[in-house]
Amino acid sequence: MTSVLMKRKLTMRYLLVSLLMLLTGTALAQMRIEGKVLDAEDRLPLAGASVRLMKEVEDDPDGELIAYAIADDKGYYRLSVESRPQVEGKYRLEYRCLGYVPYKSAVRWESGQSRMLRPDVLLSPSDTKLREVTVQSTPVYTRGDTIKYMAHAYSDAGTRTLADLIARIPGLEVETDGIVHYQGKPISELYIEGLSSVGDNYGLVVKNLDVQAVSGVEVLQRHQRVRALKDVEVPDAAALNILLKDKNKLRPTGQWDIGGGYESGLSYDTNLYAMLIGRRSQTLLSVMADNCGHLREEGGFILAQGAQMPEAGNLIGVTEGRYGPPLSQKYYMQGNDLSTGLMHGRRIGPYGMLRLGGGYTYQTTSQEGWMENVYMGGDGAVTISEHALSSQERHNVKAELHYQHNADSLFVENNFSFLGSHHDTRNNLFADAHSLYAVKRQFGSFDNFFHYIKKTKSGKVRRFMTNLFGRSLPTAHISVLKDEGGIAQLIDGYDFGGQVSGGYSARISKQLSVSAATGLAAVYRGYGLSDIEEAPQTMRHYSGYDLNVSLAPGFTFEEGALRIEGQLPLTYYGRGFRDKVAVDYLVNKVLPEWNLLLRYEMNGYFRFDWTLAYTDKMDVPATLITQPIITDYNQIVTHTAGAVARNRSYVSRFGLQYSDVMSGVMASATTAVVKDKGNLIRDFDVSQGQITYTTQSYRSSGLSWNSSSFLSWRIRPLKTKLDLSGRYAYSQTEAMRAGVIYPVVSHRFSLRPSLLFTPIRSLSWEASVSWGYTRLFHQYEEVSYRSQRHEMRASSRLTWQLLPQWDFFTSADYIRLELQPSGSRHIYFADAGTRYRLGRYELSATVDNLFNTKSYETGYQIGMDSFHAFYHLRPRRYLLTFRISF
Template identity: 25%
Template sequence: MKRLATLLLLLVIVVRCLGQTYHGKISNADGKALEGATVMLLNDKGNPAGFSRSLTNGEFSISPQRGKSAQAIQFSKMGFGTKKIPLEEFKNGATYILENKTFELKEVKVTPDKAFQRGDTTTYLVSAYMQKQDRSIADVLKKIPGIEVRQDGQISVDGKAINKFYIEGMDLLGGKYSLASENIDVQKVSRVQVLHNHQPVRVLRDVNFSEQAALNIVLKDDARNVWQGVVEASGGHTLQGDGSWIRDGRSLAMFFARKMQSISMLKTNNNGKDISREVSDLANENTEFDDGAQLFNISLTDPLLDQQRYTFNNTNLLATNWLFKPNKDTDLRFQADALFDKTNQNMSRSTTFIDAVPDGITITEEQSAFSKRNEWKGELLYKLNSDKAFVSNSFRGYVDFNYSRGLSILNEKEVQQNVEPRKRYIDDNLRVIKKLPNNHSISFTTRLHYGYLPGKLLLQDGNSERLGIHNLLWNASSYFRHKLAGIYLTWRIGAEYNDQRQNIDNPMTKATDQYQRFDVWLAPSVSYKSQSFSIMATGRTSLVNRRLHGMKRWQTVFQPTLMMEYKLNGYVSTNLNYVNAWSPFALSQSSDLPLYTDYMSLTQGVGALMNSRNQMVMHSWRYSNPVRGLTGSVDFTYNHTIGIPLYNSSYANGFYVRKASGEESDADNYIINGRISRALGWGRLSIALSGSINWYDYDLMLSDIRTPIKQRHSTIGLELSWHPLPWLSAEEKSGVNFNRQSSSSSAIENISLRYFRHQLNIFLMPGKWQIECMNEYYHSNDNTISNNYFCDIKASYRTKTYEVGVTCTNIFGTTDYERHIVNSFTRAFTMNILRPRSVLCFFSFSI
């Protein structure tokens, strides 16, 4: 409490140092709060001495600019009359009313800007960034400055992942927004809005600030209130090896209206394209916890290639999403999807375990694996989101029937592989927030989760392992928030119970281990927000009780956090965050029962109630000028971790064994990320340059000796899109990856690798014809591996309602890809078998 009082005192001093503050509320004649009203301080000559805008609830706060004095305060808003008041007549905390006023406008000709900003919302006209070859809205988002679309579909703004993806202001998909971004026809979209610092919970706006942005897709009039759909079918054959038939198809139905929205889709392919990511939770809306999963489907090492180059799949995906709005504040949402996937993989691998005694161990593997995924997910959500209350209840369920089969030549010995990593869970999450008079609010949250992970594993020596993991999680919390002298004070209290149990039956043991954790906590916080400055500080104190097979431990834990944001002007902002996190080891790390995690790996944990602690500092700068089409961001992160258990490793009787040594170490991680992008009017040229540097210093146990390791990873990337002529367009993307691992120990050889990737796509589009030439080139400083070049050709005839064409992939028939990989305690040389040359005819029809 002394720390909290000191922090509160410092916060008040900072606020007072900003100068005399004038605050109040603005409303119309009916008493309704006015958002976005302009508030100005004027000096004795009538010139501006300070500027602000009213918040969602009509409240405002304004101070004179440094070195300027004010004599009057003025309120104005479009559609209302202007009000000017001498400061001697102004009363802090009072409500000021603006009268409605009509204006007669002269007829003018307007040429819209391709981007404009109002408050925290930046609007981009899709027509200004769209190029002729673009099909989905994701294709255009990649060309907008400040927006980045990752290969897995996740969208970020100014370097931070978005927290919402709205369609016409409605949250149809939650975190599964790739389903919309990859499938909504760009011709149906009018504008893209970026909602900066977006707080999705309306009752928390102006109280809990967010560093994340949201996207809102604004459709054209002819895409609203009408069912629309797409049917696409492709068929072809491979042209190398034994030959096989390939397909790619989708059936899509969509409806967007004010009271209801829906997207339902059936997709199928066996051409290597990953469609499972379209139903992944990219926004992490449903916070997951450590479920203790130890077994996974056989997954061979992925090369640094587009997944469509090396994946031999047979995938079917069914997804349906429905959102109903009985009124403007209420959502009823249903989501369900089913994935059926069969994937074959082939590769050769030579792996060196640098921490295995004596002097590292190298094994060779020739692997052929078949993996099957049969996964079902569903969610039912009720949400009330108004200015006075927020109620959300989400019920989710998941079940799968996954398994893998494989054959491996392990050090010249033929070994069968078989694993069944099953998972089931149900989860219910309730959250209630009620706004009270006088800027007070109260909240209650609770969550109940039960998961069961049964598994089977065949070992390389012919024995097997059975595993059953049970998880029960319950938590509940409540808070009361009130406002004092312009500062919000929040008092949170909560409790959490976690029970994990695992049953293990393998050649080493047949036993049951149980881990329990119960904690109660108090987390007071203070927050302040003005037009340009935001700060929130929290200090969470927990009383924790943990139990592990007879052991018991009580701990008192303090975890402070700090978040600050300052907007220097309308273009530049900076953030500073500090997090001190205490992380108790779950059962997967705490248990000392020997557990096989794959057919040749054995792990034995610490056998004690341990924990780690992280101290993280994050600092970022943002520049965004949508009118000029220029954005930039740079992020600095430092993470210091203490309490990392060290493992002794060995290789014996065909098994790589890792056992906790009883010693702990620290690790330091430094990360710098940066990105700058610019959109130019000439030829709709857009350019983005990005880079990152990652320093990671950690320890490994080598022959019972703690050995420091330094890992360095850097990337540089360039993206360019150019549409100089109506019939010509080009997209270029290049990147280089630097990897270096070094140690002062003579037992570890220092290694440095550089990998380069270049991608150039050229589009020739005379009339309704479209010819695409897609080129990829990969090379490295490693002379022991080969360079790779890929070329695909696609020709099509395209109208607004249908498209027909032919695609030829991997024209030059590249059949394998070699690569060296450096990880924390392994080094590997891999060779992946690639998809053969193929030809595919396709037809697409949209309604």
């Protein structure tokens, strides 16, 4: 018995030793080589660098390829060799990356070694100048959610700037101010060579960057800028990454325009735009000045626009000037414009980025118009007739400091901004030729936003955010002159506050994750308002606060192509308002909400979204004076302040999106059904004894249906791009004015097709049409009011390159307004020009308002109220511009 047991033990030992030898042999037969590839200048990872393990062969100088790997986003690579190379053999590692000098390193093996950790490899940028050649390559590449469009494949005679190039890419649209939309939605970020160095000023880059400096445009779909939230939150917005040619890096690039002309006087238009793009830093400089209205139409250098206030709204919103016609301001607004700014962004280490900037804008404007508006209310009709000669002078100083650390597990961001403004508005409102008023305002604000996100190894996410802000209005002076005397009103005020929020999310299974977020927003405000008299001195002071506290638990479920998100917000709304004499009230409400999103993607082409939501919010507008106007020649009509309204809605939204990148077809459609109800909870009039006309005192309820669509299709053989967007909205509600409830039915429809046709490279034609239709039906005190309005705009631009360096361009706009019962109006505008380009120099001549359209007149009725307006337009303008590109 003992001998049998001994034999069994020896047999088990032999089996165990054999198994260990087999495992050891397998381990020795496998070999891993690991390391990182970095930029020698800034030590940043070189994603996409290739690493090859080569064995030297006598008959082949290139050697024999043993293993191959590509570095990831962190520059990390890992080579796996099936069998460990022979010790006596000669091996080497070869490192290559486009734009860098290749590097080779010999490899020596240690006996019994199964894992080799190589030191970091630093590749130096290549200074080799390549001959300029024409390459016919694939126009579009895809990699995951990134689509790369090659610039040369989408350029033609009309492609001069980055904006022209982007407009030719399927799914992308560019507004006049440079704002880019992808599939009908604004992009979230614009990067230049992977660095977000220009912030909200990316419109300047889009409008001014010469297309000759661009090699490609990358569309980053569902872009998540926070690396710690990658695969945790999937945004809908896209981002763009602009790729530059090597010759335009590490040296200044830009343009300088000098223009002069005639328009019932001397006209000028100058623009200096420069960028310096490096691997570690980027700088943007912009100086623009003109009296042609181009800067006002396209927008200048922008930074933070002051404090990011919560939903409480503005403290004092004095209307500066009258409403203008629905035209570009360059056609009717006179004045001088100056905008200058400097912004610098710099990488700090592998994950950090610092951005700072400052800017100054100066603007003087003037316009002339005549208006007559008739408002129906509980006291009958109120008629306001004005002949307005308005002028404004504005000064704005802005500054911004932004820091960001964006790593895989940690995200820290802080943004500080400051805005100082001084506005002086003077409106000569002739009512019976003897009344006018003027407004002066000073304004200052600051805002500091801090964001912290931490992701643990287990996938749990913690976040914390704060937003501190404040602003003041030291002076707002409204004066009304009548005959030899006059009356005036003084306003001053301030408000400050902050927002604090935090959140936590964790994955409890492979498919399910849960989250919770909480937030606090508080604002304290104070302001004073004087009596209306010849020399006002005494101020009535008011103070108030807004307090919002929210808690929002949620969940996310993912299984293959299916994604479900849900959230259950609960918010406390508090508002207090009082003056120091008699009025004091308080509002407290706790309101629940919920929303649910279901998303399903099929084959990477189709995506279906279904959203169900219930919203219940307290709207607490704090506007004190919104539009001082003259009535009866001695009163100022104001809106009310201290109003509190509650608005509820049920929303069901369906969305379908189709995207075929290679064929150039992108389409989306959205339909929403909304059931809403709103009513005023509290209305406090701080302008006692004055006539008050307000839209805040209301109660409404009803059902609305909205449908919108977007289509972008590029037909490559014909080089044609078609964009089509449309929208239809129907609503049936009940509203209240002056205590009387009345039904309101409305239909709104809009359609905007645009076509870009390039039959040959030297000819480009762009055309777009915008048609809108509105029909309203009101029944007020057993009287029916019906009105309908048609508005159609058509524009066309033709660029014809007659010679290799000379082209002719023209654009035309046609506006047709069909207004019932007032009839219809027709307006024509056209611009034309020619330009000649020789190397870095360009000379252009343009004519604006070719038809010399002198006025714009419109009249329409919306329900019970009727409006009529007449505006003087600017005359024909001739402009000669000289451009130097560098």
